[in-house]
Amino acid sequence: MPDTRESAPVPGGAPSHFIRQIIAADVAAGKHGGRVVTRFPPEPNGYLHIGHAKSICLNFGVAAEFGGVTHLRFDDTDPSKESLEYVEAIQRDVRWLGFDWKDKLFFASDYFERLYGYAEQLIRAGKAYVDHLSAEEIREYRGTLTRPGRNSPYRDRPAAENLDLFRRMRAGEFRDGECVLRAKIDMASPNLVMRDPTLYRIRRTPHYRTGTDWCIYPMYDFAHCLSDMIEGITHSLCTLEFENNRELYDWVLAALDTPHRPRQIEFARLNLSRTVLSKRRLIELVEGGHVSGWDDPRMPTLSGLRRRGYTPEAIRDFCERIGVARADNRVDIALLEHCLREDLNRRAPRAMAVLRPLKVTIVNYPADRVEELPARNHPEDPAAGSRTVPFSRELWIERDDFREDPPPKFYRLAPGREVRLRYAYLIRCVEVVREAATGAVSELRCTYDPESRGGEAPDGRKVKATLHWVSAPHALEAEVRLYDHLFLKENPAEVEEGKSFTEALNPGSLEVLRGCRLEPALGAAAPGDRYQFERLGYFCADLKDHRPGTPVFNRTATLRDTWAKIEARGGAPPQR
């Protein structure tokens, strides 16, 4: 007999997690004829974020592993908050993430008529009733965590009366809130969800898909399980907060004696350090003007991550690595960034850009001379090819790469020191020019070694540092946006009484630099193109604001910076 517990590796060698194990066991046992059908069921009332990505990867991933399919179903049962804009944005994001629902696109609103039929069936079976208690009264009657609730005075109406009332609800004979349809379960249940939950409410709000066809709408607990059943979902994966609802999910399907019984399985939602993932807080960031919108590159939304320069591959890898379990968690955002760098390091072409320019004049280089020096587009990938970068007498280097009074372990440029300009020459700083008024360093005068073309001196002498640079007369000017974590706190959601989570916002999460200098090859960048600016980080041309003549780049991630770490450790204070 086969071991149906299936603790052994699963097809594809993916790491084991409890949902994979359950599904593998079900498949092995021939449940549902060995079929696997999952679904991703967003409500179209907001944008998808990295937490949804976990669910999307889980649902599409696990179904694919077992040769199954995944439905994209919009859980659009509350017309007051939903819209087509969100439906479109969600589809765009799921597709971008790399998943394909084929022709399996569904809407709970398409099931309204069938759902209504099931509700009547429930009424006929004496398992649901129309209640005229007000919302406040229902709350009072529900009891508390420790005290049982009381039956509504309308609870024992005959089925025929309930049926008539429910039909009149549909016909629009009652005002919003005047009555609801409730399941008749147990007002004393220790599980509050089971204390005669509301199944239908009256809402005279036009629905973005069904218009004014309906004035009654099913609640999540009624619509979701039945939608799963209708679609033949085998494994209905959701987050832990729906655990209490599982009893009701099963109750509805059993009460209706449905032919197909999906199984709800809950897993822990993702929490990420230094950001927020709740819809409520994300909305507050957008509406409070703390970010520029849902796609602000600092947002953990998929549209924000996309604009920031994240790749779908990196996000999928991240979702695979964090695992799936039932324990509350807060994943270190450094893991997401690691996945990103790993992917980008492999595929981003290299280029040179100077963010905070400092002028360098090569005093012994002819003023009218320009050389085109070959540079590799990727140090480890010859297939990425090469390009040419112009070199001339006047250059820009990074201000951070020069120190008048270099601290220990700083081995970049300083008075009298020699360094290498990447792909170009060895240069030595012979003079520091200052602004008369402020005394600030305004220019460096250097000599170059004509024998070191390409960066290697014939005498074999070594140099400790290699700097990136851009030829001044050939440079493109650009705006570069430096992004950092949105929040300073590990868990921004944890706030003191009376304070807002927005107080933990990182004031330095965005720094806009203008007058940055790019090497000419970057002029070919199209919106969304990603590069590694050597020694700085990964950058992408902004999807919205980048124009060929006026380039705008977003910093996707910095490179790991060992020197910054040494410096921060207190060795030498930064001098700027």
Next chain:
RNA sequence: UGGGGCGUCGUCAAGCGGUAAGACACAGGAUUUUGGUUCCUGCAUUCGGAGGUUCGAAUCCUCCCGCCCCAGCCA
């Protein structure tokens, strides 16, 4: 002091009665025309705690402690 869950390294997370995987982070070192990459090395005598069962327990039992979820006509 109702019910439902969850506690394994700083953070995730395997582990399914046979003697604590892996990843990130962190710390060293090697290579390097990116202080990047890559490569080595180190990093839980112990699994929330206490008892018990067993030749043997993170895994089974008992009690205790801590954290999360539920009182929408939201999902």
